[in-house]
Amino acid sequence: MAAVLRRGFRLVSFGSSQLLCGGCKHGRTSSLSICSTSSRNSSSSSSSSSSHVKVDLDGSTGIAVVKFQSSPVNSMSLDFLTELCISLEKLELDRSCRGVILTSALPKIFSAGLDITEMYGKNPEHYAEFWKSVQEIWLKVYGYSKIAIAAINGSSPAGGCLVSMACDYRIMADDPRYRIGLNEAQLGIVAPFWFKDTMVNTVGFRTTELSLQFGLMYSPSDALKIGLVDQVVPEENVLSTATETITKWLAIPDHAREISKSMMRKPMVDRLLASRESDIKNFVNFITKDSIQKSLGFYMNSLKQRKA
Numbered sequence: 045m046a047a048v049l050r051r052g053f054r055l056v057s058f059g060s061s062q063l064l065c066g067g068c069k070h071g072r073t074s075s076l077s078i079c080s081t082s083s084r085n086s087s088s089s090s091s092s093s094s095s096h097v098k099v100d101l102d103g104s105t106g107i108a109v110v111k112f113q114s115s116p117v118n119s120m121s122l123d124f125l126t127e128l129c130i131s132l133e134k135l136e137l138d139r140s141c142r143g144v145i146l147t148s149a150l151p152k153i154f155s156a157g158l159d160i161t162e163m164y165g166k167n168p169e170h171y172a173e174f175w176k177s178v179q180e181i182w183l184k185v186y187g188y189s190k191i192a193i194a195a196i197n198g199s200s201p202a203g204g205c206l207v208s209m210a211c212d213y214r215i216m217a218d219d220p221r222y223r224i225g226l227n228e229a230q231l232g233i234v235a236p237f238w239f240k241d242t243m244v245n246t247v248g249f250r251t252t253e254l255s256l257q258f259g260l261m262y263s264p265s266d267a268l269k270i271g272l273v274d275q276v277v278p279e280e281n282v283l284s285t286a287t288e289t290i291t292k293w294l295a296i297p298d299h300a301r302e303i304s305k306s307m308m309r310k311p312m313v314d315r316l317l318a319s320r321e322s323d324i325k326n327f328v329n330f331i332t333k334d335s336i337q338k339s340l341g342f343y344m345n346s347l348k349q350r351k352a
């Protein structure tokens with residue numbers, strides 16, 4: 045595992061094409077992975093669990109269910125992102141896995157997006173490390189060589205929406221209380237270019253323009269209308285529909301699907317890979333501004349007051 049973690053991003057030759065393979069490099073990974081537990085049975089199915097992520101791989105189907113289990117709202121902290129990245133990397137390297145379903149083990153929430161406390165009141169070094177981990181999860185999911193389906197069984201703002209959009213297909217629970225979208229503008233922050241491009245590639249330019257400027261959050265039925273999700277189903281059917289859907293994708297020869305995916309996504313992945321350092325600098329400059337810190341502080345308070 046350590047070798048895997050040290051390895052960085054690489055291109056894997058596949059016939060005449062090169063596929064993207066991400067590496068999760070946080071330097072904090074070994075202590076996190078040591079905390080996880082895992083078991084494997086005779087049919088090569090396996091389960092593993094760490095504090096934020098649980099993975100069940102069915103060796104007979106090749107389908108892995110990756111559940112977010114970071115109470116209370118699956119906010120994407122540095123630890124969460126690191127564990128998720130390691131779990132996905134392990135599955136990508138596991139020949140018995142052909143596709144993953146990302147979902148939540150918590151009620152009503154897929155993910156509350158990036159953990160705001162990681163972007164508030166900390167030092168620039170911390171912000172840089174955190175942002176690198178955000179880049180890594182996007183590079184990992186968007187450039188994933190295997191099939192990735194989001195089973196969105198709750199609200200999914202901002203970073204939660206980004207990870208969903210980075211998957212190949214999205215199925216959302218039909219509860220009208222749930223919301224999904226890039227709401228950054230409502231927090232007084234700005235979605236960076238690769239968030240924006242991921243949305244453009246999902247719903248088109250004009251819808252993204254309106255969504256980003258207003259920080260729009262969509263109900264499941266509206267998300268379906270604009271193509272932000274591909275299917276809306278009763279909540280109790282989200283996981284079974286995701287399993288049926290991934291089974292259809294599995295009928296396609298892996299190499300043909302992988303190369304087609306890479307052809308579509310590689311230019312965007314390459315764009316971020318080529319500008320990672322400047323993107324981190326932009327983030328740190330932006331997030332350390334007094335006015336931005338003030339907006340985030342105000343937003344966090346408003347979340348707490350809403351509850352009171």
Ligand SMILES: CCCCCCCCCCC/C=C/C(=O)SCCNC(=O)CCNC(=O)[C@H](O)C(C)(C)COP(=O)(O)OP(=O)(O)OC[C@H]1O[C@@H](n2cnc3c(N)ncnc32)[C@H](O)[C@@H]1OP(=O)(O)O
Pocket residue numbers: 116117119120152153155156157158159160161199201202203204227228231233234235236326327330331344347348351
């Ligand atoms: C020039 C260009 C330069 C660009 C440079 C880059 C700029 C920066 C880009 C940053 C991109 C950011 C992406 C993000 O993902 S930001 C996070 C956005 N997320 C949200 O807005 C969601 C906020 N949360 C909610 O709406 C609700 O909590 C939710 C619907 C998810 C759940 O509601 P529920 O009622 O069930 O739960 P509570 O609201 O009571 O929350 C429970 C506790 O959890 C805390 N909480 C919630 N969300 C977050 C979060 N995202 N991070 C940290 N903590 C969160 C909440 O405060 C409650 O805490 P307490 O129990 O202590 O009160």
